[in-house]
Amino acid sequence: MKQLKWQEILFNGCIALNSLLLFLLFFDHYLRVPAYIQVLGRAHPLALHFPIVLLLAAFLLEVLLRSSRQQPLKPLADTLLLAASFATVIAALMGLLLSKEEGYDADAISMHKWMGAACSFLSLGWYTFRNRIREHRGAIMATGLSCCIVLLIAGHKGATITHGNDFLLAPVMNKDTGPSVPLEDAVIYAHLIQPILENKCMGCHNRNKAKGALVMETSQLLLKGGKNGKPWDTTAADLGLLMQRIHLPSDNKEHMPPKGKPQLTEDETRILYLWIKDGASFTKKVTDLPGNDSLRTLAASFFKSNDTDTYDFAAADESVITGLNTEYRVITPLAQGSPALDVNFYGAARFKSGQLKDLEKVKNNIISLQLSRMPVTDEDLKTIGTFSNLKTLNLSFTTVKGEGLRYLAGLQHLKQLSLSGTAIQPGQLVALAPLKALRTVQIWNTSFTAKDLAVLKNRFPKTAFDIGYKGDTVVAKLSTPVFKTEQRIFKNNLFLEIKNPVKSAVTRYTLDGSEPDSLTSPIYQQPVNIDKAATVKARSYLPGWITSDLVAASFYKSSIQPDSIQLITAPEKEYQARAQEGKAFIDGQLGKENFGTKEWVGYKEPFEALLFFKQAATLSSVTFGSLVSAGSYIMPAHELQVWGGPTPQSLKLLGRVQPSQPVAMVPAYTTGYECRFAAQPVQVIKLIAKPVSSLPSWHAGKGQKAWVFLDEILLN
Template identity: 35%
Template sequence: MKSIHTALLNLLIAFQVFIVFFLFFESRIYVPASLQVLGRAHPLLLHFPIVLLVLAWLLGCFGEKLDMGQALVKQLVYTLLLLTAWSAALTVVAGLFLSKEGGYEGPAFQWHKWTGVALCFLSAGLLWYHERTAVKRTKYPNLFRIGLSVLLVVLMMAGHFGAGLTHGADYLFEPVREKKQKALDIETAVVFQDLVYPILEAKCLNCHSPNKAKGGLILSDTTLMRQGGDSGPLWVSGSTEESLLVQRLLLDIGHEHHMPPKGKPQLTDDELALVQAWVASGADFEVPLSSVPPDDPIHRLAVTVYGAPNTEAYDFPAADAGTVAGLNSPYRVVKPIALGMPALTVGFYGKTAFTEQSLSELTAVGLQVVSMSLSGMPLSEKDRQTLGNFTNLQELILNDTPVDDRWCETLAALPKLRTISLSGTKVTETGLATLLALPKLKQVYVWNTQVGTDVLERLQQEHKNVTIEQGYRDDGQTILPLNAPLIKPASSFFEERATVTLSHPVAGVELRYTLDGSEPDSTHARLYKEPFTIDAATVVRVKGYKSGWFSSAETLKAFHPSANRPDRLFLLGPPNPGYKGRGAVTLVDLVSGGDNHADGKWLGFYGEPMNVSFHFDEAIHIDTIGISVKQQYGSHIYPPKVIQVWGGADSIGARLLTRVQPILEKPEKAPASQLVSIPAVGDAIRYLRLVVEPFVPIPPGYPAEGNPAWIFVDEITIN
């Protein structure tokens, strides 16, 4: 037993020496995947020193009161202290390994780290004191008991800061704090700050705050949100399909990349829809809710998620639930404006499904309807008369409908109308003036109507209690730049030939393009008339021109052929589990990876080479191999350091065809992606193997120097 005891003490000292070494050289240490398993056991291991130290403290401070003999108490305390020191050392090592995976930083992390280290060394020091001094006395001295108490305080501090990293800084006292939900005020609310951010704060900040930035992403600061994280930009303004934020939220809850992770509080359907609507609208941080058109989904979702603004007491009873349910269909949605409220909101969708009965059928709940959207519906004279019966209407959306001044006379009889949207209608000054006399009217939207700017400004001066939203109007003096043209196909790779199509969303735009790398000016470049075919490596550059507009920004796309497709291919080493694409086929599927390297179209390797073999049933001749790689130095994504190409009739007879070192551009000159072209001449090739090695470590003077680099590959071409 004595030899085991000595071995345990020596191993404990070895662990502590290793911890000191790790702390001194932390920035240069790389933790391989096999040891990351130990790091991820940190949340499990940390429970052992907690239990062991509490038992040691109880016995050390109150053991004398137990009828079990002082010698046995001291033996138990010593054993518990030894196990505490051992488990604390192992927990600290696991925590240091876990921290190397990234995403842990900030004051809370530093406090958790150093209190954990202090606990490890203090427990070993108290163990030594017990062996050398305390055990020789009949009773434990007060200094020993104070030491145990200090250890317990350090333990609680380490646990508190650790819980803050895992569950949020206010996790401990959150249940007893008074929660005050700010009432939604449409007049002052900002879409991001008051609608979107509270959702992110409640469901996402536990893992994406300055203290714990998983994936390098911080959501508590708008500047850092715009920068995105290790996987790239968080969103593409106006495109939910291409936005990483929405992609991760929509993944199946069991998927390894689903956010929030399984087991954490999830977004409700309406919260998710609100985030999607914000991204689709352009992901603007400053836009006020009052400037958003009332028929925009953001308005409806704001009320659904946060409740009706300035909730009022309605003087009518709720409609029969069965009646309301019977009025719902795929083209007409009828539901309470907020949970527990008798007031109803109605929305119509699909003009082809709108009939003469669609509106009149609502008379059964006409008393309860306070909000209605009829945008784009083919309204009739009968509908005008029916609408006059909804006397409790407060919000009415009539955009792009056949509404004219006669409708205004009918609507002027609705005494509670506060908001009305008439954009794209035939309303004139006469009809608008009639509506502006309504006593409770607050907002009118009249974009794209026949009412002139001068008239609207005069009416606004006459009715200062009403906000008249007239939208953007072109006065003929403003010159705007054209959008960038579009190039299809989306993929940069083709087998034999590709048909290229150029387009522009604005009618009448003249598209000028080049295929020789020169700038597409308005006079010498080719005029695009119809799709064209390419059968070789080609760089397409295109710009748009139109009288009365500034020319567009240039769109550039490089196309690369891949003439020799393998019959079989194999990855000889696995990619990182988070970036495994569709396996080996990702490299030859002729599909380009996007800006977001987590889109499932890239293979990622962290600090390990990509080793892939290609097999051909018939011998081929090769001249050039192309490897399409991503470059994003700030996320540790670099081009390969070395590429080896082996080839021959089979794997046994393969020889080294070439070994190249791609140019490592400076960060300010590095493009987002590039095709590394490798001259590799070989005849009668039936077997080909590529070894693509990353920088380990990243060279000095580059972002994340001293750490292993990522390599991301989306396609390999063989010609």
């Protein structure tokens, strides 16, 4: 009797809690969770596994109860169903409370939340109507499977929130084989760096879930950094925060990516390191790097050249290839219809030398062989040496010691060879001298030194050897010169100081926006007098040092100040507060590449404003300070107009300009669009800026309206 009374109390509690859950779901928008309640929400990960086990156990017991007709199991089945219902609603309520904390992807949270609630409602309904459901085997199966499916979806969404997209299904999903652009077109950031960030970082650093206030979705947001500053510092010895976090022990709470999420591979870590070390350019192409540059050498394994090889050998029998393919050895054609094969080995514990000998059936078709981290020995190289058409061979971090390199001397087509992380010695590479086609050899994480590299270059004049980063052999790079002023707008003129911490460095500059060079550009000797709008670029040089990075900034002249401004059209709602009745346009503060700062005012509809002068002012130009950030849908104005006259009722068109539009995605930048006209006195001017009405076809948001972002209005 006591047990029945207890079950009744628990059942009524389930009804009450599910009613509360339903209420909170529909009024979720108004829910505010105090700190002491947040503690309950954070216990959600601790509580969620219990209802999963109970629901699955209850399903199994219900099936057994139906098939065995064993009535003694009925009280146990009732208890399990009731316990599952109570535990599920508790877990769902805790999850709902946890969802109100910041830093979660709203879409993923919403689906996970509703699926969790559905589990709770289903389990309560199952217990409530358990006796009727037990009358039909089909009803038991339908109810149980429904719970399992909803539970699977909820679990998948929960894993996505915790471990990143497609965590549950990742092992069985087709994986991206890498960039498809040819080497000649590959941009380092777009095709090497961004895919790494998307796969390993953006699960936690996106607009919906910005951990540490860091968003990596666009270059401008990446440069903006998070609450701890920018992700990297090219002048720091450890290259800044990003590389610091990557190299922390995996069990350190600040290690990135966090423990339990997909980690960076050694190649990915090295690519990030080399990119930052080179200056972290967002526009540089792979082919802009020197031929022996480490990053270019590494990138060569990710991209294919435009030079299309033709093969004169016949394709291997498809049935033979099918028979050779296993879970740990994958053989695929290099391209559709190509007889050339790419062979990859996985699972070091399953590798045996005989698996290489099996490939003799297709040895003439193998062009690429990937054996990284396999326990390959020098004796195995004897077999590999018979793959006569081999062009790419990856032996990095294998147990090869070098004596067997002589077996590779017959591979006359071999172009790329990786021996990184092996025990080879410098003298052993002499065995590769007959390989006239050899162009790149990776030997980082070996005993090779810069002195050994010099000897190798003499012996192999056409081969680039990558020995990786050696701190004691790197020529120092000059610090970037610094503009010693925060002032970007001036009335009459501005004296600009340019400094470099290395006093013996020679700094050259330009005022027209062109790139300074080491021969013809003016040498900085004293403050530069700027008396008109100019884009200043500077770079420092010193014999024996690597040339500094470029520094650039735009400076604007504004010789006339209006007495007041009136906004005819209001900015978009989220930018109204910062507009400050138009003062943001004439406060002398130029915005930078981050559109989220108070200087910028955003419009999706045409911007219109009136500027007033107590005394007539003679104007000949108006410059609209603008931001261009194509990745954030912020484009140059489609058209800018300036109207002027003695009163607002008697204005005439003074001038118009249509700024040129980007033709591809580029990093965010600030600029000024000048509208010139014949000089004339005015007491009122009307300014109009029309946004682009339809984003171009190359843009991800093609057809949508663009934003126009303005800050300073400069009058001369």
